[in-house]
Amino acid sequence: MIKLLHVEDDADIREIAEMALSLSGEYDVVQCETGEIALAYVENYTPDVILLDMMMPGMTGRQTLEKMREKPEFADVPAIFMTARAQHAEIDELLAIGAADVISKPFDPIALGDQIKQAMEKARLTQAA
Structure with a gap:
């Protein structure tokens, strides 16, 4: 199973x-409705991939990722906006x-899983290079 953290308001x-x-x-899938909630959640959880909304009240997806990246265990976790x-x-x-990829909204629910796997593979290849 792929552990996915989805941050979306x-x-x-x-x-x-x-x-x-x-x-x-x-x-x-673990879901959080704000960046602040996600940051608290990841104190005890390291996902395989992070799916972040870009525009949220409070912290943006970018700010949330920047805070997560301060933790060494999140340095190589692929992030998709x-x-x-x-x-x-x-x-x-x-x-x-x-970011491993950027998915436009509205997104295709049927293709979402494959898009995430492709972005994870792209991130893995980039890290290996």
Whole structure:
């Protein structure tokens, strides 16, 4: 099972993502509605991959990832951002700070699991190089 931490403030998106990923049988999904809650949760949990909403109240997805990356055990955990504002400049910026991928909203629930696995593989190959 792939341990996935999903940080998303929109309850509907959390529900759709959780249903799509759980139905595949490949993901153990933990969800948090804010960056602050996610940071508290990861004190005792290290996921295989992090799926972050970009724009959330309080901490943004980027700020949440930056805080997580301060912990050595999170240095190599692939992070994927989900955003409705998928402009080329923003995507390039997120990739430059170490995002494995950026998924545009609205996303395809059927393809989500495969997109995450592809991003994890891309991150693994990048780390090995």
